[in-house]
Amino acid sequence: LWDELDEFLLTKFKTQDGRVLPIAATCVDSGGHWTQSVYAYTRNKGSRRVWAIKGQSVAGKPIANRPSTVGRMRVALYPIGTDACKEWVFSRLNNDTAPAVFHFSHTLDEEYFEQLAASERRVEKFERGVKRLKWVQIRERNECLDTACYGLAAIYILNPNWSKLGGDHDTDPEPPKPERPPPAIRRPPRGRPRRWLDIR
Template identity: 40%
Template structure:
């Protein structure tokens, strides 16, 4: 059946914004669709405008149906106030702020808090819980349930980033505790994958029901050559500009 739901994660760095778009199928099968880098200062409104336009563009499935990104999480650990401003404007499109929380046995996504100056919902993310999911999924070797499809557009550096950490066990007062340590300086692909998984968890989607709905869509007369969903350029005025 392929991609049924699309989610995204956004990481904020000193000189750029990075966005990862992921497609989710039945039985936890997953497709990495695009990793986009927007270079510039996160203090610039224009940079956030580029991100907004990107997140609002639909994606065309191989069966000809268009899907929009259903949920996006933006990490609020850097340029926090700019993140709050952005998600406040983009809230109607299910774009929310997040904050990574350490510790084992935490839920993938916790109850949001609004105890911030902007009064926006900030969702706590169980980073260790979700990194455990990432590394368990990467062990699945055959396409099907729980398999992750990585396209050729994701180069070796991206794959190194995805596997840039490893789990270690620490002991505190006789109690074992899992931590992830960096093996390489850059880990953006891993962090973005965690955010995309958390976005999907927020939706609480029954993929079997979604698949049944999409099966009713008539297949195109000509089979599309693109095996992965691809982005459709949005010609409409951007949401952020229309609502200033």
């Protein structure tokens, strides 16, 4: 598994205008049952910008935070504010104005979009008349939303110089609008299902 991941992360992708793009950075979730394996894989890959992360569902926590050193292997672990990540993702899904929009491959199937919209903000309780909101998973699988958040976290950790890359890019999350229903996602035309990562 790790050898396959390592090989994939060296892949380069060719755009329609002929540019060849490498994978600039990668975040690997250290939660679940694979924590030590993730630490072992990422500990010597800082030069390749492959980082171990740990999601923290805490209101107000920034998308990316300073890393701490963990474990016997002394691995750099980046805490990720998953609430802020989801706010950013859903604000963009609900935005039709460029440049703050998502661009999806026509090869993505319906399952991808179901997983991308697998969470919603709900009122957990009221405290002194103020609503306390919480992100709730509403579908069994949510890997696509998770990976969207991981990609966003990688951008924040990488902190690229957008002006040198050809334009200004607003990466700050917009204020959420919890009173509104979850945004409707426009799906691409149906066709023969293909792998989510089959970018062409």
